Amino acid sequence: MKITAISSNDKQLFEIARILRERSQSDQVDVLPGLLEKLPRFESGSPDLLLVAQPLLNGDDLDRLETLSAQYPDMAVILACTQQTPDFLLQAMRAGVREVMPMPIDGNALQAAVRRIDDKRSYSTRALGKVLAFISCKGGSGATFLATNLGYALAAAESKKVALFDLNLQFGDASLFVSDQRPAASVASVAQQIHRLDASLLFSSMVQVTPNFHVLAAPDDPTQANDVHPEHVDALLRLARQHYDFVLLDIGRSLDAVSVRALDQADMIFPILQATLPYIRDGKRLLQVFRSLDYRKDKIHLIVNRHSNSGDIRLRDCEQAYGMDMYRTIPNHYEAAAASVNQGVPILQLQRTSPISKALQDLARTLAGDSASESRGWLSRILQRA
Known part of the structure; x- marks a missing residue:
């Protein structure tokens, strides 16, 4: 300013x-x-x-x-x-x-x-940024990997300003997936200073993965999760929407007052599953919780991670089990994903030709295009009718 x-x-x-x-x-x-x-x-x-x-x-x-x-x-x-x-x-x-x-x-x-x-x-x-929440249907689904790498894709390939908040407050490690920097602060330390929260405090508390992709890490100490309250999520998201095109939330596995408040404010929720019976069963339970919270059906977008056409359970079987279409599939390319995680380097940077990279770029392109269409707003729609 x-x-x-x-x-x-x-x-x-x-x-x-x-x-x-x-x-x-x-x-x-x-x-x-x-x-x-x-x-x-x-x-x-x-x-x-x-x-x-x-x-x-x-x-x-x-x-x-x-x-x-x-x-x-x-x-x-x-x-x-x-x-x-x-x-x-x-x-x-x-x-x-x-x-x-x-x-x-x-x-x-x-x-x-x-x-x-x-x-x-x-x-x-500026138009308010969109909030995208990623939640695991079952542990090990790859939700953190997809959230962090999609954030990088939106920033690097689509030139969007992106923030990621790690709301897996007890065991989150999202920043490690895309950076080797040690976080200077966390969601909990920002919550402790919520009375002086502004853009400057938020920016200085985040890991700068790229100039336009920033990550607010989960606390190192699991006990500090108790320092984060639902009203802190309100304040963080209200501020982040003003300064970023996309705000990604890595929710983790648990549902509590903080994670539900975050899901309430999300524009899109992405439950992440794999095509196995345990994932399908837990995913159906998660959708029942979403129905009890009165979330609109068009807010929920199922993503099948590590998908393979040769698997025992086909995509059609998953759709029949859930009674809804799968929003996206992310191909299985274990070697590339493991190398990315182990090195703390985004997969698009490490292996741009991986089928995972291509799927994430396609998803980022779709989300960025939808956001651009919405930002044109009512005036464009009126002019189109004229």
Whole structure:
């Protein structure tokens, strides 16, 4: 975010700049010494946020701010001043000021105000990302492998911004499938700081697999799973949807309050099974749970992993058992998958010609295409009818 701060007090201006730069290293913070009336024209484009720190403001100052707000409607304004009367606050609001803060400025309050503006700006300027949840019908199904490698495919092959949250909170190891980096933080450590959650905190807590594929790891200590509550999932997904095209969830095997809250918010749920009787039986039980949760049938998309046309149980047998079509099959290529997992390298990077890689690329292409079609929205549909 591009921020410009103006104050006639040089010491105060230095402190404001320090607070703002501490919030996020990705923000561009410019400072202008002087009074509001000395504010120059924004020749190279207005900032996203204008912070005016001036002890006393008069009617001319508010008129000037109202003119600026009209000229630059996308620019948010924060005032820091000693005036805090209801009448002044009402006048400031009418002038287009987003927030009025008392002086001296409190650093935590300023960062919180900037975070609110940044969140609202992100929310209003981009389509919300889609949430895709992967859950095992039975242990060893390959759900983590598919979730992590699909995330890489969406990022590398389709140029999408992708986040993956490892919600297998007790025994998750999703980051190991695609990276050898040691996670700096986890879902649990972010949950412990949920009161200061913003894009900067989230980004800094994630493993950067590629510039546009990030993984938030499960905690190393299984007991820390108790630190993550359903409302934390709400906050994480609300923020991640604003900054990523796709948010992938590795749910794991268990169903509890946290995983159910995540599944509730998912746009698509992918139960992962294999074509064997134990998987089919447990998959049917899982679908019964989904029905009891009132999930729409079109939200559930079954994927058969390690599929082989020569298996004893055919794809048609699976579809008859579930009473629904299989959404996708992922071919069996054990050697390539094992090498990928053992080396912690995405299979598309390690063996691009593997049938697994091709199936994941095809799935990523389909999901990215569906997302692009939805983002065109109501205006495109109207124009198509015209």
